[in-house]
Amino acid sequence: MAADLVLTGGRVFDGHVIRPGATTVAVTAGLITGVGTETELGDVVGPATDVVQLDGRLVTPGFVDAHAHTFMGGIEALACDVGQSRGAAEVQRAVDAYAKASTGPAPGWITGAGWYKGDYEGGFPDAAVLDVVAPSRPVYLINRDHHSAWVNTAALRLAGIADHTPDPPDGRIDRRSDGSASGILHEGAMALVAQLLPPITRGTVEAGILHGQRHLHSLGITGWQEAIIGEYAGYPDAAPAYGALAASGRLSGRASGALWVPRGITLPEIPALVDEFRERRRSNAAAGFPTSSAKIMIDGVPENRTAALIDPYEPAGCGCMPVGAVDRGPSYLPEDVLHAVVRALHAARFDLHLHAIGDRAVRTGLDAVAGALAAGPGPAGSAPPCADAWQPLHNMAHVQLVHPDDVARFGPLGVTVNAQGLWACSDDQMRALTVPLIGAERATWQYPFASLVGGGAPLALGSDWPVSDADPWQAIHVAVNRTHPAYPGEPPLVPAEALTLTTALGAYTSGSARVTRSPAGVIRPGAPADLAVLSVDPFALQDADLHAVRVDLTLAGGRVVFER
Structure with missing residues (x-):
């Protein structure tokens, strides 16, 4: 039978390795129907077959972002986006321009996101900067990592x-x-301020998803997991909007979600939460938006001293704690609550998606997973399909600081490292804010990717967009080089922890597909035709040039969703 589309004349990365001898991929009815040489697949080319000449380029599975906030990124890009504004003066210009463009009979809040802590002394600007351009209209700007907000005096009042x-x-x-x-x-x-913001409408969420989807497709990303599904920081539950887009055929990406566990949950509230999550998993799946994961934020980030550390922070840094104070950062859930909710969600056959950045958060998260695995899953009940064969795919996102004693625990526990490769480098924020707070020794424990993989840990890659750039090739570049292309003079961050290109590319395709339970992420007959054609063959480049790789063509379910 003739194929709908044939990509030929290049090389094929199948999600794990370069497939020996393969130059051609055939697609029919949204599925991959052949992988091999041009000669082997010559009989699938018919009069109506669309043939794309690769001219030596590489075809890969579509990238799967294992940790993104796509609808938030889209909404923020359509609001007062200060992501490209470097420093106070540029933020003022952006806010002033947005304020002038959004005047009306009842001008209200100015909301947006994207400011960068590395642009400000001590990491954090002042309300007075915003007061200059918005003396009366309240302003609420989330920072790039979404762990802090910058407001003006009107908003404080x-x-x-x-x-x-x-x-x-x-x-x-x-x-x-x-x-x-x-x-x-x-x-x-x-x-305290977010609760006062005007409610975000369903239409705004749908517009944000579609904007984010277009952006991700332009980067070769065909699937992603929304890392927070539920009410959070002024954002509503995005699941109804995803369901509506899926029903209307406008959701071309393969999206899934992690249901948000509120940070204030208590022991008596856990049974009701699990029952609610079971019902949401059922209804969301029926609407075409799988939510078989549960997101727990164990700690915050080191730059504002909310990452949970085993030993205290250094007294230097932001000055937000008195010098000499014993401060190890908070744990957002008491240890007994964390263990209980992890055990209950595991028993209900949810995959756990744990945010852990500090070494104490990593350790307590691993302890909680170990306890849940020992207790085992509960009866199938209202579990996902194939519940009898269910195997947990628990993962830990970010894993910035890992105590050397804990590196070897991931593999035996089967906990996937959900890594943000772009962060494993030295930049303004790392040099000026992070290292002074954690100290020189702990700085060498950061992002131990190679050691984790060497210890048997499964690996997935994600961007955390809009916290950082969604482009997989920027993250792969840093994971392989341990330097950022924008900071060529900085030494590599713990260079022994660098990944090979094969490992990093596999993690961003098959690795992320696996942990998000996506059927994509691989190139083999019968798999979905979620594919990306790169601008070059990156395996023919020097590692220092990986950041220059672009995507020329993106297919989702065999349909072109982006073409350069």
């Missing part, structure tokens, strides 16, 4: 945040040296 307003249990109000609120809200303190 609306929220009733004064000099002596207490910190919430899971967050902190940043303060100036005189004790006054500076305009920076960390973690749970973001909600």
